[in-house]
Amino acid sequence: MPLPARRLEGFTESVIRKMTRVAKQHGAINLAQGFPDFDPPEALVEALARAIRGPHHQYSITWGAQNFREALARKITRFTGLPIDPERHLVATCGSTEAMMVAMMTACNPGDKVIVFSPFYENYAADAILCGAEPIYVPLHPPDFRFDPEELEKAFAQKPKALVLCNPSNPSGKVFTREELLHIAALAEKHDAFVLSDEVYEHIVYAPHTHIPFATLPGMFERTLTCGSLSKTYAITGWRLGYVAAHEKLIESARKVHDFLTVGAAAPLQEAAVAALGFGDDYYAGLTREYTAKRDLFQAALRSTSLPFTEPEGAYYVLLDISSLGFKDDTEAALKLAENGGVAGVPGSSFFREPVQRYVRFHFAKKEETLRAGADALAARIDLLRKR
Numbered sequence: 001m002p003l004p005a006r007r008l009e010g011f012t013e014s015v016i017r018k019m020t021r022v023a024k025q026h027g028a029i030n031l032a033q034g035f036p037d038f039d040p041p042e043a044l045v046e047a048l049a050r051a052i053r054g055p056h057h058q059y060s061i062t063w064g065a066q067n068f069r070e071a072l073a074r075k076i077t078r079f080t081g082l083p084i085d086p087e088r089h090l091v092a093t094c095g096s097t098e099a100m101m102v103a104m105m106t107a108c109n110p111g112d113k114v115i116v117f118s119p120f121y122e123n124y125a126a127d128a129i130l131c132g133a134e135p136i137y138v139p140l141h142p143p144d145f146r147f148d149p150e151e152l153e154k155a156f157a158q159k160p161k162a163l164v165l166c167n168p169s170n171p172s173g174k175v176f177t178r179e180e181l182l183h184i185a186a187l188a189e190k191h192d193a194f195v196l197s198d199e200v201y202e203h204i205v206y207a208p209h210t211h212i213p214f215a216t217l218p219g220m221f222e223r224t225l226t227c228g229s230l231s232k233t234y235a236i237t238g239w240r241l242g243y244v245a246a247h248e249k250l251i252e253s254a255r256k257v258h259d260f261l262t263v264g265a266a267a268p269l270q271e272a273a274v275a276a277l278g279f280g281d282d283y284y285a286g287l288t289r290e291y292t293a294k295r296d297l298f299q300a301a302l303r304s305t306s307l308p309f310t311e312p313e314g315a316y317y318v319l320l321d322i323s324s325l326g327f328k329d330d331t332e333a334a335l336k337l338a339e340n341g342g343v344a345g346v347p348g349s350s351f352f353r354e355p356v357q358r359y360v361r362f363h364f365a366k367k368e369e370t371l372r373a374g375a376d377a378l379a380a381r382i383d384l385l386r387k388r
């Protein structure tokens, strides 16, 4: 049998998705792969029921259905102030997972280097490798996950074609400050690099932190490919609706990549999503309120275990420090926590380039009852493991 391509040896299967399978196998509460167990807003579900009865069963325009792009452009302009033109600045994609792949293939040639902050969402390295590019890593140092300007400067000295920014950040929960973003912007400009900005958690930010879209920084619209998603904002991760927003020159290229990768996102789902893109400010205020309550509930439960953990400024992940439980590594710890109807998290090492094995990542995008059950089961399991 011929061998599969060598590029696939550069990365493993997604540990996040693997832990969802482990959770199923062990009947564990799944706080591993970040997706909600609550329903999307009723108005959105109704819009989907209408859309499915409508004339939307064939391909939409490759780069996104007309009314979807129009609604999306209005929504982005409303929140960022950027004058996004639905005809020139957008490509609708199959989730932000495709958006990042499209952004990477639009920006990078084979052999190019791409800066990735570590810890990082595991897709970025895989995307770079699939493009024939090489990820180079800059650590974000716990506990506040700041980068060392000298380390970042050194990485830029290697002449990368792009930097991947995840803001708010998965898995650290960091929300980059204006000062940090301006620092990245200055280096991107000086070294003529693209910024591939994954902003899927833009609306899940905890006071007093605020989200600054990278493309709104002075001079940055021309070199930023923003990857956005409807998944987290409207609790529709299974709809696979995302987008790339950027300067028209970049979108011209991004459309080509997207067209040959997937042709288009699902037409009836784009049609239905127009309803969500028109939601008023109360929806977003409610989202913040609900996620803040979930975070508070989950953090209170974690405090009772007296294990240290990272307190997120945005997104919905917590890195729980399990080093004191005495396991060989975080993978063993995650498996032990999940076994026999426990709680599934993701071994932290799958997010770090450095040999960091002290964390298991849990997410709290769940109904209150699931979170309570998860937190109780986690506390009980930790107690048991301490006594072993």
Ligand code: GLN
Binding pocket: 016, 017, 032, 033, 034, 035, 097, 121, 170
């Ligand atoms: N972003 C989510 C996570 O980090 C889900 C990723 C995925 O599986 N597409 O868990």
